[in-house]
Amino acid sequence: MTATPTAQTTSDVVLEAKGLTKHFAVRRGLRDLLTREKSAVHAVDDVTVTLRRGRVTALVGESGSGKSTVARLLAQLYPRTAGDIRLHGESVEVKGGRPFRRYVRKVQMIFQDPFASLNPVHTVRYHLTRALKIHGNAGKGSAELEKALQTLLERVQLVPAERYIDKFPHELSGGQRQRVAIARALGANPEALLADEPVSMLDVSIRLGVLNLLRDLKDRLDLAILYITHDIASARYFADETLVMYAGRMVEGGDSETVTQRPAHPYTRLLIESAPDPDRMAAVGPDEVPQDKAGGEPPSLIKPPSGCRFHPRCVHAMPKCSTELPPRFELPDGEDHWAACWLYEITHKPAEPKQEATR
Numbered sequence: 001m002t003a004t005p006t007a008q009t010t011s012d013v014v015l016e017a018k019g020l021t022k023h024f025a026v027r028r029g030l031r032d033l034l035t036r037e038k039s040a041v042h043a044v045d046d047v048t049v050t051l052r053r054g055r056v057t058a059l060v061g062e063s064g065s066g067k068s069t070v071a072r073l074l075a076q077l078y079p080r081t082a083g084d085i086r087l088h089g090e091s092v093e094v095k096g097g098r099p100f101r102r103y104v105r106k107v108q109m110i111f112q113d114p115f116a117s118l119n120p121v122h123t124v125r126y127h128l129t130r131a132l133k134i135h136g137n138a139g140k141g142s143a144e145l146e147k148a149l150q151t152l153l154e155r156v157q158l159v160p161a162e163r164y165i166d167k168f169p170h171e172l173s174g175g176q177r178q179r180v181a182i183a184r185a186l187g188a189n190p191e192a193l194l195a196d197e198p199v200s201m202l203d204v205s206i207r208l209g210v211l212n213l214l215r216d217l218k219d220r221l222d223l224a225i226l227y228i229t230h231d232i233a234s235a236r237y238f239a240d241e242t243l244v245m246y247a248g249r250m251v252e253g254g255d256s257e258t259v260t261q262r263p264a265h266p267y268t269r270l271l272i273e274s275a276p277d278p279d280r281m282a283a284v285g286p287d288e289v290p291q292d293k294a295g296g297e298p299p300s301l302i303k304p305p306s307g308c309r310f311h312p313r314c315v316h317a318m319p320k321c322s323t324e325l326p327p328r329f330e331l332p333d334g335e336d337h338w339a340a341c342w343l344y345e346i347t348h349k350p351a352e353p354k355q356e357a358t359r
């Protein structure tokens with residue numbers, strides 16, 4: 001772990017990333033060998049995220065926009081191509097071993113598929129005991145371990161604990177399994193949770209319960225949560241702040257209410273308008289829903305479009321959009337609302353990288 005102290009440490013920022021970039025090298029074909037070109041998937045480019053204590057930040061975008069890659073970079077599961085990740089203001093880059101274990105004690109990840117993330121041959125007790133022991137939270141002796149196990153199950157509302165503790169994953173519902181996965185993450189006593197589509201594989205009827213649980217944990221344990229989703233409506237409900245990604249780049253951010261109710265970037269508007277919302281359809285009529293110029297196909301990330309990556313699909317695209325990358329323009333209508341779109345060039349100034357107030 002390389003640790004570089006920073007002058008910008010604040011007490012509520014747990015984890016932050018600046019300029020986070022990940023390019024995956026792709027296997028070279030004959031043409032690449034002849035031209036000596038190096039191909040790469042530009043999965044994530046210049047992403048900035050700040051996770052604060054007691055707050056949920058949603059990262060929203062369609063499939064392939066780079067959301068999971070951001071989570072995996074933040075979890076130090078991938079080496080990054082460029083950028084900086086700071087935990088409590090200290091630059092961190094770990095590749096495994098003890099430094100990685102120290103990092104995951106603070107930053108835990110919850111995956112989309114609770115079936116795949118629990119080992120089918122082991123009970124709930126085994127999974128939770130292992131997490132507690134690895135992270136040094138099992139206490140001394142069996143009575144303290146038993147108490148810690150009970151606390152974990154109570155935290156995820158699997159009560160009475162005795163009913164669940166000796167069950168195998170196949171004896172639990174999808175929602176209960178995801179609660180066990182959350183309990184296992186809490187076994188590390190983390191400060192940040194990276195939740196990658198934590199409810200998208202669950203029945204619609206139980207999604208809200210799991211999101212409410214995460215919100216309750218955020219409040220009670222003062223956790224910083226990154227909530228990754230393609231469902232922008234759930235971001236409004238669940239997240240304090242919402243960031244929107246398109247084709248590996250962030251295009252809009254701000255408080256969730258503003259981003260979801262007064263979206264500024266044409267892509268965010270498209271995302272919201274594509275989500276089924278009977279109220280909106282009834283209010284404006286189907287003909288008034290703007291059409292997606294290019295038929296809804298995201299671009300290739302091996303050769304992403306120049307300028308704004310959304311320009312081939314954008315109904316407002318101007319000549320400049322295909323040649324120049326738009327900076328973030330500050331918008332006056334919400335808390336830290338910004339959009340990386342040339343539409344706001346005349347009216348708004350580019351957003352400065354935010355200086356954190358030191359307490």
Ligand SMILES: Nc1ncnc2c1ncn2[C@@H]1O[C@H](COP(=O)(O)OP(=O)(O)OP(=O)(O)O)[C@@H](O)[C@H]1O
Pocket residue numbers: 024041042043061062063064065066067068069070230301
């Ligand atoms: N290990 C990898 N090697 C090469 N390309 C990858 C790798 N992992 C992801 N990608 C590519 O990076 C891009 C972003 O993928 P990522 O999984 O981060 O997107 P996502 O927004 O999380 O999508 P989804 O919601 O479908 O998981 C995609 O084009 C994907 O194919």
